[in-house]
Amino acid sequence: MFADISGFTSLSETLDHEDVRTLADGCAEIMGEQVRNFGGTVVSVMGDAVMAVFGAPVAHEDDPERAVRAAFAMRDAVAASDLSPVPLQVHAGVNTGDVMAGAVGPKDRRKRARPVHEPVLPRSSLLRLRYLRSSRFGQYLDALGDGRSRDDRRARVPRGTLGHMPFATNARDGVRTYFEVERSDGTPVLVYAGFTDPLEYARSLPLVARLADRYRLILADHRGQGRSEKPHEVAAYNLETRVQDAVAVLDALDIPRAHLIGFSWGARLGFATGEYAPDRILSLVLIGNQPYEWDLSSPTARGVAHAGEALTDGGVPAFLERWESAIGSPFPEQIRTWILENDPVAIEAAWRSVKEEGPVSTSLDRWTVPCLISIGERDEMFESARRAASEIPRARFVVLPEQTHFSAEGAADDLLPHVLTLFGGDET
Numbered sequence: 001m002f003a004d005i006s007g008f009t010s011l012s013e014t015l016d017h018e019d020v021r022t023l024a025d026g027c028a029e030i031m032g033e034q035v036r037n038f039g040g041t042v043v044s045v046m047g048d049a050v051m052a053v054f055g056a057p058v059a060h061e062d063d064p065e066r067a068v069r070a071a072f073a074m075r076d077a078v079a080a081s082d083l084s085p086v087p088l089q090v091h092a093g094v095n096t097g098d099v100m101a102g103a104v105g106p107k108d109r110r111k112r113a114r115p116v117h118e119p120v121l122p123r124s125s126l127l128r129l130r131y132l133r134s135s136r137f138g139q140y141l142d143a144l145g146d147g148r149s150r151d152d153r154r155a156r157v158p159r160g161t162l163g164h165m166p167f168a169t170n171a172r173d174g175v176r177t178y179f180e181v182e183r184s185d186g187t188p189v190l191v192y193a194g195f196t197d198p199l200e201y202a203r204s205l206p207l208v209a210r211l212a213d214r215y216r217l218i219l220a221d222h223r224g225q226g227r228s229e230k231p232h233e234v235a236a237y238n239l240e241t242r243v244q245d246a247v248a249v250l251d252a253l254d255i256p257r258a259h260l261i262g263f264s265w266g267a268r269l270g271f272a273t274g275e276y277a278p279d280r281i282l283s284l285v286l287i288g289n290q291p292y293e294w295d296l297s298s299p300t301a302r303g304v305a306h307a308g309e310a311l312t313d314g315g316v317p318a319f320l321e322r323w324e325s326a327i328g329s330p331f332p333e334q335i336r337t338w339i340l341e342n343d344p345v346a347i348e349a350a351w352r353s354v355k356e357e358g359p360v361s362t363s364l365d366r367w368t369v370p371c372l373i374s375i376g377e378r379d380e381m382f383e384s385a386r387r388a389a390s391e392i393p394r395a396r397f398v399v400l401p402e403q404t405h406f407s408a409e410g411a412a413d414d415l416l417p418h419v420l421t422l423f424g425g426d427e428t
Helices: 008-012 017-037 063-080 137-142 150-156 199-204 206-211 239-252 265-276 299-308 311-327 333-340 344-354 382-391 412-423
Strands: 002-005 041-046 049-053 090-094 127-129 167-169 176-181 188-192 216-220 258-263 281-287 371-376 396-400
Touching (some): 002 063, 017 041, 017 049, 017 063, 167 239, 176 239, 199 216, 206 216, 216 239, 239 265, 258 412, 281 412, 299 311, 371 382, 382 396
Parallel strands (some): 371 396
Antiparallel strands (some): 041 049
C-alpha cells in the first residue's frame, strides 16, 4: 500500500521548514499506527508518503482487506488530527500480488528487503482510493473494474469494520478492544478465542469456519492479546470489566443482542457475560471451561503458572518453551508465531488475575440465557463443566469423546448440529 497527503507539496510551500518537518513526521506516525493496527509493516517513509506491506513478515488470509481497512483508518485518523491549520486528506493505493520479501545482503549488513513485484507496481492493477473523505462505500471498490456486481464486491469487504476504526472502547476504563466483522448481514455471533490466542486463531477453527456463511461473525481480541490494548495492571483483567469489552463491541456495531461463542479463556468470559450482561446475549456456546473458582492445582494451571514465571526474565519465548514442556508437545508453527507476538507483561497480569477471580456466579440456577456447554472427555475441567450444565436451567451439555482441552476446539462435526439447533438454524 502507498498512502500520502493530498496537496502536501502546495501546503508545505506556505509553511516554515520546521513546521513542514513536524507535519510530515506527525502524518507518518499516524498512518504508520494504522498500518500496524491492521497487521501491516511500514517499509518506507518518504516525506508525507508511507509505503507498507501486508502479508510479510506475518501472513493472514485477508491481507488485501486489511490494507483497504488501513486506508480507511488513515483517512479518519489524519482528518481528525490537529496537525495542520487546514483539513488534511489521505490518498491511498493498494496493489496485490506475489512478492519477494526477506533478508538480503551481506550477513554483517543484512536488512529486510522491500517487496519486489514484476513489473513493480503496475498501474493497471493499482487500486487508487481517491476521494476517501467524500465517497460512499460502494464507490471505493468500483475502481477494481473486475466485472463483479456491486453487491458481490460489497460482500468481499466486511462493512462492519470499514469506514471507522475497528476498535471498541470500554466505558468503564477506556481500554480499546480490536474486532473484525466477517460479513454485513445475518444474525450476529461474537467469537472469542483462548488465552494468548488472537482472533486469527478463532477464525481458523473448524466450527467458526462452518458458521461463516450462515451468520454475521464478529471476531474480537481479548484485552491484553492480539491488537487490543494491553494494560499491565492485574486489576484491569477483572472479569466484570472484561465483560464490558464485549458489550463495547456490540455497542460499536449497534447490535442489541448477539450469540456468543467462547473457546477456553473465551468460554470463561462467556460465562461472565451470562452473569453480568445477560440482556445482551441471545445464547452462549461455551467450549472448554467452567464458571467456578479456578483449580490452581490442576496440571494445566500449574503448567501455565510455571510458564508464567519465565516471563520476567525470558519473555514470551521462555514462557512458550515451558508451556510446551508442560503439555508434552509443541504447538503448531502458526500458533507458536501467534503466541510469540504477545506482550509478556500483559500476559503475566492477565494470568495473575485468575488467582483473585473466585467463582463467576453463585446463582447459576437463576440464569435464563440459553446455554450450550461443551468439553472434551479428557479435559481436566470436565466434571466442573458438567456440574455447570446441571445447574443452569435448560443448559445443553455436549461431551466430545476422547478430546482433550486443546483438541476439543477442532471438533466441529460433533458440535455443529447442536450449535445450529441452539441458534435456531438447521444442519443443512
